Amino acid sequence: MRTSPFDLNQQNAHLESKIVAAFERVAQAFRVLLWQESKVLGLSPIQIQVLIFLLHHAAEKRKVSYLAAEFNLSKATISDTIKTLDQKGLLEKEYLPQDTRSYILHLSAQGEKLAQQAALFANDIQQPIDRLTLGEKERLFAQLTGIIDHLNKAGVISIQRMCLTCSFYVAHRNGMPHYCRLLEKALEQAELRIDCPEHHPVEVIR
Amino acid sequence: MRTSPFDLNQQNAHLESKIVAAFERVAQAFRVLLWQESKVLGLSPIQIQVLIFLLHHAAEKRKVSYLAAEFNLSKATISDTIKTLDQKGLLEKEYLPQDTRSYILHLSAQGEKLAQQAALFANDIQQPIDRLTLGEKERLFAQLTGIIDHLNKAGVISIQRMCLTCSFYVAHRNGMPHYCRLLEKALEQAELRIDCPEHHPVEVIR
DNA sequence: CCATGTAGTTAGGTTTCCTATCTTTGTGGG
DNA sequence: CCCACAAAGATAGGAAACCTAACTACATGG
Numbered sequence: 001m002r003t004s005p006f007d008l009n010q011q012n013a014h015l016e017s018k019i020v021a022a023f024e025r026v027a028q029a030f031r032v033l034l035w036q037e038s039k040v041l042g043l044s045p046i047q048i049q050v051l052i053f054l055l056h057h058a059a060e061k062r063k064v065s066y067l068a069a070e071f072n073l074s075k076a077t078i079s080d081t082i083k084t085l086d087q088k089g090l091l092e093k094e095y096l097p098q099d100t101r102s103y104i105l106h107l108s109a110q111g112e113k114l115a116q117q118a119a120l121f122a123n124d125i126q127q128p129i130d131r132l133t134l135g136e137k138e139r140l141f142a143q144l145t146g147i148i149d150h151l152n153k154a155g156v157i158s159i160q161r162m163c164l165t166c167s168f169y170v171a172h173r174n175g176m177p178h179y180c181r182l183l184e185k186a187l188e189q190a191e192l193r194i195d196c197p198e199h200h201p202v203e204v205i206r
Numbered sequence: 207m208r209t210s211p212f213d214l215n216q217q218n219a220h221l222e223s224k225i226v227a228a229f230e231r232v233a234q235a236f237r238v239l240l241w242q243e244s245k246v247l248g249l250s251p252i253q254i255q256v257l258i259f260l261l262h263h264a265a266e267k268r269k270v271s272y273l274a275a276e277f278n279l280s281k282a283t284i285s286d287t288i289k290t291l292d293q294k295g296l297l298e299k300e301y302l303p304q305d306t307r308s309y310i311l312h313l314s315a316q317g318e319k320l321a322q323q324a325a326l327f328a329n330d331i332q333q334p335i336d337r338l339t340l341g342e343k344e345r346l347f348a349q350l351t352g353i354i355d356h357l358n359k360a361g362v363i364s365i366q367r368m369c370l371t372c373s374f375y376v377a378h379r380n381g382m383p384h385y386c387r388l389l390e391k392a393l394e395q396a397e398l399r400i401d402c403p404e405h406h407p408v409e410v411i412r
Numbered sequence: 413c414c415a416t417g418t419a420g421t422t423a424g425g426t427t428t429c430c431t432a433t434c435t436t437t438g439t440g441g442g
Numbered sequence: 443c444c445c446a447c448a449a450a451g452a453t454a455g456g457a458a459a460c461c462t463a464a465c466t467a468c469a470t471g472g
Binding site: 250251252279280282283286287304305306307308 | 437
């Protein structure tokens with residue numbers, strides 16, 4: 001039975017669930033910002049995400065199947081999205097001789113312009129982060145990578161290009177720093193990548 | 207031209223955007239988890255969110271209009287969602303004499319059971335957070351509240367029940383701790399609320 | 413050269429949202 | 443006490459975001 005006029009029990013939710021609630025808010029903010037941007041640009045949210053993705057990723061990732069896995073959508077949905085973007089003249093398709101079923105996506109000049117603009121949609125989220133001190137940023141980054149790594153191992157996020165899931169990565173352990181066998185150098189915490197272009201996934205036995 | 211091998215500036219130049227990218231991943235994880243849960247329970251994502259919301263919020267917030275603002279959706283969408291949940295027997299409507307246009311939503315016994323189960327959907331996100339040390343949790347929480355506060359002030363998130371936007375809140379400043387004039391007590395960082403049932407928004411002049 | 417697998421498309425349907433329009437009710441000047 | 447206006451919610455109609463399933467075309471390895 002309650003004795004307090006305020007429901008202290010509910011209010012004093014554990015710190016962990018408050019953190020989850022906070023993440024939920026931030027996630028919501030992303031959705032809202034993306035939605036707003038989509039109205040401004042006259043594109044759907046997924047169209048914008050594809051354009052932004054194409055801005056920064058290498059050839060073997062610029063394909064329908066990869067995009068479907070990346071965004072947890074069916075190939076049909078992506079195929080549709082690509083068709084629309086193509087009709088709008090924002091994309092070009094490059095067919096390679098070694099596999100004519102598939103093609104690589106490129107942004108047209110207009111597409112690149114739009115993508116650059118779209119990429120600013122998360123500005124409102126970046127601003128408060130810019131204001132943190134370097135140490136705060138590094139700790140925040142470390143915690144986020146830890147969470148993402150866990151989510152990846154739990155199978156929630158299918159595709160990953162983080163150092164922690166890369167076969168070139170040698171774990172930080174027993175006082176040894178993070179190390180990349182491709183770059184052949186030790187990495188500071190803040191140097192770990194979230195979206196490495198050279199990422200080569202570890203084979204996972206499930 | 208940069209010559210130093212310890213070019214910290216360069217190394218950390220993109221740390222902010224890496225953090226944003228990491229948040230984006232976590233946001234994606236929420237979407238995926240909610241989607242999965244919706245398939246398991248045979249409810250839509252928004253239906254689940256409404257059920258969970260009703261589990262913890264007070265009468266004046268359990269209304270169509272409030273829910274629409276809460277989730278950044280139109281009243282029509284929420285109205286529809288409520289109709290479906292009602293038809294499934296998960297809700298009950300309470301009409302008050304002082305305003306018969308509106309009604310307050312309550313979970314039925316079955317609805318509450320479902321909501322309890324649905325609320326576990328974020329478990330995968332909570333797990334890695336549980337493993338952080340108390341200090342890490344506190345810093346993470348502080349950084350998240352700072353970001354959310356900024357998003358709120360930037361108008362991205364319309365509804366807020368955080369201490370930082372509450373009229374009972376007296377700011378942490380000049381060595382003074384956070385303070386709540388309703389509870390009449392000082393609050394530790396970790397005691398700040400993300401979703402306070404007693405929240406009374408500050409009037410904002412725009 | 414056939415069997416099997418893979419890349420992408422298409423068709424068709426469901427769900428999720430919106431805008432616009434309505435009905436009903438509350439409210440605050442004249 | 444009206445009447446204009448606002449506010450709560452419902453409804454209709456439509457766009458688009460998704461899915462599954464079936465299909466075409468090509469690759470690849472016995």
